[in-house]
Amino acid sequence: MPHPNRAKKRDFDSIFYPQSIAVVGANKVTGTVPHDILVNILKSDFQGIVYPVSPREKSIGGLKAFKYVSDISDPIDLAVIVFPSSVVHMALEQCGQKGVKSAVIISAGFKEVGGEGIMRENQLREIADKYGISFIGPNCLGVINTDPRVKLDASFARKMPQEGTIGFLSQSGALCTAVLDYAQAKHIGFSKFVSFGNKADITEIDLLNYLRDDPKTRVILIYLEEISDGRALLQTAQEIISKTGKPILAIKSGRTAEGASAAASHTGSLVGSDEVIDAAFRQVGIIRCWDIEEMFNKAIAMAYQPLPHGNRIAIVTNAGGPGVLTTDATIKEGLRLAAFSETTTDILGKSLPKTANIKNPVDVIGDARADRYHIAVSQVLNDPQVDGVFVILTPQSMTDIEAIAREICSVAGQSEKPLYTSFMGENDVAQGISILQRNQIPHYILPESMPKAFNAAFRFHKQSKAKIVDHGDSCESPHAANARAILDEAVRAGRHILLEDEATPLLALYGLPVLKNGVASSAEEAAVLAKKIGFPVAMKILSTDIVHKFDVKGVHLDIRDEERALQSYHALLTEVSRLRPDAEIKGVLVSPMIPKGEEVILGVKRDPAFGPVIMFGLGGIFVELFRDVQIRVAPVNLDMATEMIHQIQSAGILTGSRGRIPRDIESIAHCLTAMSRMAIECPQIKELDINPLIVGIEKQSSHIADAKIML
Amino acid sequence: MQRQEIVERVKKVVAQVLKINDQISDNSNFIFDLGADSMQSLLLVAAFQEEFGIDMEEDQALQVQTVSDAVDFIAAIINR
Numbered sequence: 003m004p005h006p007n008r009a010k011k012r013d014f015d016s017i018f019y020p021q022s023i024a025v026v027g028a029n030k031v032t033g034t035v036p037h038d039i040l041v042n043i044l045k046s047d048f049q050g051i052v053y054p055v056s057p058r059e060k061s062i063g064g065l066k067a068f069k070y071v072s073d074i075s076d077p078i079d080l081a082v083i084v085f086p087s088s089v090v091h092m093a094l095e096q097c098g099q100k101g102v103k104s105a106v107i108i109s110a111g112f113k114e115v116g117g118e119g120i121m122r123e124n125q126l127r128e129i130a131d132k133y134g135i136s137f138i139g140p141n142c143l144g145v146i147n148t149d150p151r152v153k154l155d156a157s158f159a160r161k162m163p164q165e166g167t168i169g170f171l172s173q174s175g176a177l178c179t180a181v182l183d184y185a186q187a188k189h190i191g192f193s194k195f196v197s198f199g200n201k202a203d204i205t206e207i208d209l210l211n212y213l214r215d216d217p218k219t220r221v222i223l224i225y226l227e228e229i230s231d232g233r234a235l236l237q238t239a240q241e242i243i244s245k246t247g248k249p250i251l252a253i254k255s256g257r258t259a260e261g262a263s264a265a266a267s268h269t270g271s272l273v274g275s276d277e278v279i280d281a282a283f284r285q286v287g288i289i290r291c292w293d294i295e296e297m298f299n300k301a302i303a304m305a306y307q308p309l310p311h312g313n314r315i316a317i318v319t320n321a322g323g324p325g326v327l328t329t330d331a332t333i334k335e336g337l338r339l340a341a342f343s344e345t346t347t348d349i350l351g352k353s354l355p356k357t358a359n360i361k362n363p364v365d366v367i368g369d370a371r372a373d374r375y376h377i378a379v380s381q382v383l384n385d386p387q388v389d390g391v392f393v394i395l396t397p398q399s400m401t402d403i404e405a406i407a408r409e410i411c412s413v414a415g416q417s418e419k420p421l422y423t424s425f426m427g428e429n430d431v432a433q434g435i436s437i438l439q440r441n442q443i444p445h446y447i448l449p450e451s452m453p454k455a456f457n458a459a460f461r462f463h464k465q466s467k468a469k470i471v472d473h474g475d476s477c478e479s480p481h482a483a484n485a486r487a488i489l490d491e492a493v494r495a496g497r498h499i500l501l502e503d504e505a506t507p508l509l510a511l512y513g514l515p516v517l518k519n520g521v522a523s524s525a526e527e528a529a530v531l532a533k534k535i536g537f538p539v540a541m542k543i544l545s546t547d548i549v550h551k552f553d554v555k556g557v558h559l560d561i562r563d564e565e566r567a568l569q570s571y572h573a574l575l576t577e578v579s580r581l582r583p584d585a586e587i588k589g590v591l592v593s594p595m596i597p598k599g600e601e602v603i604l605g606v607k608r609d610p611a612f613g614p615v616i617m618f619g620l621g622g623i624f625v626e627l628f629r630d631v632q633i634r635v636a637p638v639n640l641d642m643a644t645e646m647i648h649q650i651q652s653a654g655i656l657t658g659s660r661g662r663i664p665r666d667i668e669s670i671a672h673c674l675t676a677m678s679r680m681a682i683e684c685p686q687i688k689e690l691d692i693n694p695l696i697v698g699i700e701k702q703s704s705h706i707a708d709a710k711i712m713l
Numbered sequence: 714m715q716r717q718e719i720v721e722r723v724k725k726v727v728a729q730v731l732k733i734n735d736q737i738s739d740n741s742n743f744i745f746d747l748g749a750d751s752m753q754s755l756l757l758v759a760a761f762q763e764e765f766g767i768d769m770e771e772d773q774a775l776q777v778q779t780v781s782d783a784v785d786f787i788a789a790i791i792n793r
Contacts (some may be wrong), residue, residue, distance in 0.1 A: 029748075029750070031750075056748060057735075057745060057746055057747055057748030058731075058747070058748030059743075059748070069746075085744065086744055086751070088744065088776070088778060089742060089744045089745040091747065092742065092745045700726065
């Protein structure tokens with residue numbers, strides 16, 4: 003496991019801007035990693051000094067080779083270690099003795115192979131700590147910095163990418179080479195390109211923090227296979243987004259339903275690890291992507307063009323069909339087709355042929371040449387009622403593709419609004435596309451990709467302007483210690499589930515709206531309890547073995563007298579014993595009937611990476627069939643809780659759409675924040691289900707009808 | 714066989730296989746100090762087997778990192 007909390011001073015300049023590099027373990031064998039890394043450093047026109055370190059060679063590539071790093075008399079900023087894993091610790095130890103500041107450990111054969119590899123990786127960490135060395139890797143492709151001040155390619159990629167404004171971080175080395183090839187074909191450049199491998203020392207959090215302050219980086223892309231410290235990742239990302247406005251786009255691979263299928267609670271089954279990642283990323287503004295193409299489609303929009311300030315789109319096309327397709331995609335993304343100002347309409351009417359469509363989407367007609375594109379594109383870009391422009395081209399015999407591409411580059415360069423393009427086709431449009439790409443005009447093979455990229459940029463712009471969420475006071479709740487003591491005792495007793503009778507007093511400590519109830523061990527007790535509580539009452543079977551009480555006829559409602567209470571007790575035990583003979587029955591819970599209302603579900607789940615997460619959904623069919631839930635990483639404040647409630651698909655049922663009575667949303671929000679606080683203050687809670695919370699129509703009219711806590 | 718004899722013969726084999734003229738010490742690491750690559754490591758195991766007329770379990774033999782480790786490993790087989 004990495005140690006994200008280790009306070010170590012990182013000298014990232016020695017990694018990205020080294021003045022001297024030792025390639026430790028280099029050799030002369032072309033086609034091997036130790037050789038190709040050295041060659042890449044030399045080929046990239048590295049501006050510092052390179053020292054090959056090789057036990058056997060006297061020279062490599064015309065450079066004097068040193069047997070040991072300690073034989074080099076000059077100071078070394080960065081060691082790139084390419085020895086086999088069994089001796090990497092020796093190389094790192096020597097680097098430490100030599101005073102090397104940082105290292106990139108390329109070698110594989112560590113944590114990823116398990117067993118001895120894990121011990122070897124721990125050993126590297128110990129050595130690095132002893133000498134204060136920071137290192138990237140092991141098991142990585144290396145590091146690239148395209149900044150002309152250094153021109154560093156300490157990787158075994160095939161080619162060094164061109165300079166650009168995208169910072170790329172990847173846990174997978176092999177993916178890096180594919181990304182570099184993809185990006186080269188599209189003339190996409192990078193500021194920094196880092197494969198961080200096993201992140202044994204320097205983690206994605208460290209690298210994100212570095213890119214936050216890197217003036218060469220405008221957009222950050224990250225590929226993650228494993229999130230070690232989700233909360234630190236979110237905090238870092240939120241700071242980057244809100245303080246620097248740099249977008250972060252992430253691919254998190256390894257979707258899994260782990261833990262969801264066998265969960266003992268509703269929340270557990272509804273909140274899989276992937277849903278948590280999705281929600282957590284959205285919560286702080288990280289743009290989650292599902293593949294490389296989507297990631298770069300969105301990245302170039304944000305790296306090359308200004309972020310959109312509104313969602314009113316103008317489309318300029320020389321073909322009707324693609325214009326309509328793009329219009330449909332624009333509307334589907336929730337963007338709007340701009341209504342042009344009178345000036346724009348007048349000028350377009352006077353400048354374009356009679357057959358042209360001067361309304362949005364503007365059709366400049368199939369025979370349009372560069373001059374017509376120039377007029378249409380520049381006019382709509384200047385229209386104050388337009389926030390962004392999509393330009394479409396199909397190649398007809400008279401279409402001067404390259405001239406049009408150049409014209410678009412020129413017009414876009416004079417505007418502060420985003421402009422995206424789609425030159426449709428392959429061979430005929432290739433040169434035109436190349437002109438656009440080289441001039442950093444986002445180009446998309448499919449015109450429908452433009453609205454998707456625009457929407458991502460627009461939503462990001464809105465979110466990046468939002469203030470960092472204030473989670474309220476950080477003082478502990480007055481009864482937190484009491485709650486923890488009760489939970490500790492339950493844990494010590496080997497308990498895994500606290501049913502409603504035990505969960506209720508704990509929830510009450512946090513001000514959650516619980517009912518006064520009691521547990522009956524006999525029919526007579528049930529009747530007495532019911533009378534004491536006041537009719538009508540509800541009676542429910544209590545068993546840690548039964549998750550869905552209704553499925554085993556374990557709930558009787560609206561019991562109106564003592565006689566029925568006696569009957570219900572016997573009936574409950576008989577039916578449940580018949581349907582679940584294996585279940586151990588603790589008793590029957592007697593509680594008051596709650597006035598009718600809408601049923602909602604509230605839950606907590608402790609995620610291994612992100613800690614406690616809070617879930618909200620409408621009860622019944624909406625949660626079971628449609629999984630219509632909202633998830634947030636705790637802490638959740640009142641604003642966030644209210645947002646969660648309004649963001650479920652079926653929110654209208656609570657807010658009073660189509661003649662329904664509006665429900666007490668404020669009370670739900672208060673429950674969510676109380677639950678969030680409880681989850682943070684009581685680490686013993688693995689899962690918590692409040693299912694259902696019955697929500698009434700008046701203030702303070704929500705009641706918890708059932709709850710359980712998993713330890 | 715005396716340990717000193719094994720040491721001398723191991724060093725001779727190492728010098729031949731890795732084509733090294735430098736002084737080989739007991740603590741020399743085949744990879745880190747003498748620059749053996751994976752192929753040469755395999756060749757070393759084969760050469761030790763031939764030199765001493767022994768069978769060495771390959772996976773275990775490849776774990777041996779230094780000259781003195783190799784001497785111990787071979788001595789254990791010979792004296793078994």
